[in-house]
Amino acid sequence: MKWVTITVNRNGILKRYKVPEGITVLEALEYINSNYGEGILYRASCRSGQCGSCAMTINNEPRLACKTKVEDGMLVEPLEGFNVVKDLIVDRSPYYKKTQNLQNYLVWEGDEDIPKITPKDIKEFKGVRNCIECLSCLSKCPARKFSHYPGPTFMRQLARFAFDPRDKGDREKTAYFENLHNCTTCAKCVEVCPKEIDIVHRAIERLRELAFKKGYYLKNHLTVRENILKGCRSVKKEGISLLEEIGEEYTVDREKMRVALFTGCLVDYRLHHVGRSAIRVLNAHGISVVIPKDQVCCGSPLLRTGQKDLAEKLKRKNLQVFNSLDVDGVVTVCAGCGSTLKRDYREREFQVMDITEVLDRIPIEYKPLDVKVTYHDPCHLRRGQGIYLEPRRILKRIPKLKLVEMEIADQCCGAGGGVRSGRPEVAYAIGRRKARMIYKTGADYVVTVCPFCEYHIGDTLKRFIDTGDNLEVMNIVSLLDRVV
Ligand code: SF4
Ligand code: SF4
Ligand code: FES
Structure with a gap:
């Protein structure tokens, strides 16, 4: 039999154990307790990724012990972000207390008939339903850690009902007053969720959209809207913009690729040097660059804050500008613009590439x-x-x-x-x-x-x-x- 060594954090003391290779962390804990006479405390029930009780921090990331195979040098610790009761048991009660007033059922008041639910409705909220309450998402959420924010799965619970036509629970209002706008949309919760629930796009952004329509928004997000309405950029113009300053095309001899540069708001209005460097570096890599002058904000600041209506207009404008270009792709120098163009511009007829993808491809x-x-x-x-x-x-x-x-x-x-x-x-x-x-x-x-x-x-x-x-x-x- 082959063996691996794992370390378990037991109330601050790191203890190393030899366990058979190929077994799960949960099986390893059982093995340690029965073969080494240890009494490590942990939670587990279903052993098949269904109950969520065995979530713990494994090599610094939240994982289900019953679904994770042991590896040599692995570090097993209690779930981060909660008080430790003993060994690998954490106190989950703050989460349960927080959710108990959530009205985790359909709320319907009045004499009207309850509407019938359609397959389309089900599709709307199905994606946020299969949570197993492992609390992995809570353990890594920066907004929960550093502010009064109840965490991703709390917002997911609200989204479950918010888009159900049979519910009149004003979920977006609850979400707003529970600091819905503290979420940075970092997607760490999505990355660690064993059920692959896309809380950012299926809960947070949709709740923000609903909240915005009902008048629950932050004042400064309206300023972004006003800036876009005035100048198609999310920030105010200060002096000449990069697009006004530079040429329309920067070509190279023996061209290896030809791309269009998507500047984004900050590079166009504030960080001109980034745009100029991007052109010089692309050229040095043998890549010609065209810069369409009528491009506008990608819409990301609006989409992230629930203002989808205006984001749609920006998208249409950008599609009109970039779809007609004869280039190998559109290059971004901003992570937010890149992910918005890739994910939200479904109708695009061009390839979107982050600048590092392009530069890495042509070293x-x-x-x-x-x-x-x-x-x-x-x-x-x-x-x-x-x-x-x-x-x-x-x-x-x-x-x-x-x-x-x-x-x-x-x-x-x-x-x-x-x-x-x-x-x-x-x-x-x-x-x-x-x-x-x-x-x-x-x-x-x-x-x-x-x-x-x-x-x-x-x-x-x-x-x-x-x-x-x-x-x-x-x-x-x-x-x-x-x-x-
Ligand atoms: S996307 Fe929002 S809810 Fe999810 S981990 Fe980041 S801050 Fe928390
Ligand atoms: S949303 Fe995912 S990570 Fe969060 S508690 Fe539910 S199953 Fe676990
Ligand atoms: S024991 Fe139920 S999810 Fe692991």
């Missing part, structure tokens, strides 16, 4: 740069588009550059989902932890591929760490511009 030799760099994974790039290897591969190709990973590179910076604009105190509370992680790496630069992350991380570093000029945050193209 070139870079000049050496003797610096220490850490990389921050934007949520909408890592979880929104599944891109995290590409930027790291690109950075590793720069001679002399040292890439150091921070403690949790893909932890949300706090800016997304309209939280920086609508709930800045929550964005700062989440961002503070990220700033500390970055600072601890001792890096000269923190690199990312999202202007919103760039802005917010820069701001939190100044606010909480006071790094002066010693630690600079930048888009990956700004760094690459120095080595092409």
Whole structure:
């Protein structure tokens, strides 16, 4: 028989045990108790991924012990984000207390007949139904950790009823007053859910849409709307825009690819240098760039805050602009724009690529740069588009550059989902932890591929760490511009 060694965190003491290879963590715990005379406490019932009781933190991520195979060096701990009762048992009562007043049943008042439910209605809310209450999503939710937010599955419960025509429970109102707008749409809850429930798109954004229609919204989100209504950009114009400043086309000889650049609001109105660097770096990789001047905001700030009506208009305009181009693809330098174009522009006739996908595909030799760099994974790039290897591969190709990973590179910076604009105190509370992680790496630069992350991380570093000029945050193209 082959053996592996796993470590169990028992009330703060790490104990190592040898267990047979190929068994589940749950079987390993049983094995330890019966063969080593230990009495490790844990919860389990169904043993088949149905009851949710065996969720624990395994190698820093929440997993079901009955569905996870042991690996050598594995660390098994109680579910993060809850008080530990003993060993692997955590106190779930705050969650149950919070949900007991939720009216977890259909609410119907008045004399009218209850409407009949149709297959279309069922399709609407089916996706949020099969939760097993493992609480994995709660354990990793940054909004729950750093603010008064009851957590993803709480919002999922509300969404179950909110779109059911037989319910009159004003679920969007409950969601609004339970801080629906504290969610950064980081999608960590989606990533860890063993039932693959897409809480962000099926619960959070839909509840926000319903709440917005009924007048429950944050004042600052209306400012974003006004900006878009005035100038088709989510931020106010300050001086000349990048699109007004630059040419329409930057071609190269012996072209390997031809792409259109989607600038996004912040690059067009604030971070012109990112747009210019993107063009130079693409050209250096042998890629010609066209820049359509009538492109507008992708609609992400509206979609994330429940303002779908206006987002549709922006989408139609962008589709008209980009569908007619003769290019190999549309390139984004913003994680939020990229994930919106890929996911929400279903009618598009063009391929969307994050700039790191393109640059990684056509590698070139870079000049050496003797610096220490850490990389921050934007949520909408890592979880929104599944891109995290590409930027790291690109950075590793720069001679002399040292890439150091921070403690949790893909932890949300706090800016997304309209939280920086609508709930800045929550964005700062989440961002503070990220700033500390970055600072601890001792890096000269923190690199990312999202202007919103760039802005917010820069701001939190100044606010909480006071790094002066010693630690600079930048888009990956700004760094690459120095080595092409
Ligand atoms: S998307 Fe992120 S912040 Fe929002 S509920 Fe899920 S884990 Fe929490
Ligand atoms: S939504 Fe998913 S992760 Fe959250 S409690 Fe339900 S099953 Fe578990
Ligand atoms: S024991 Fe029921 S989900 Fe694991």
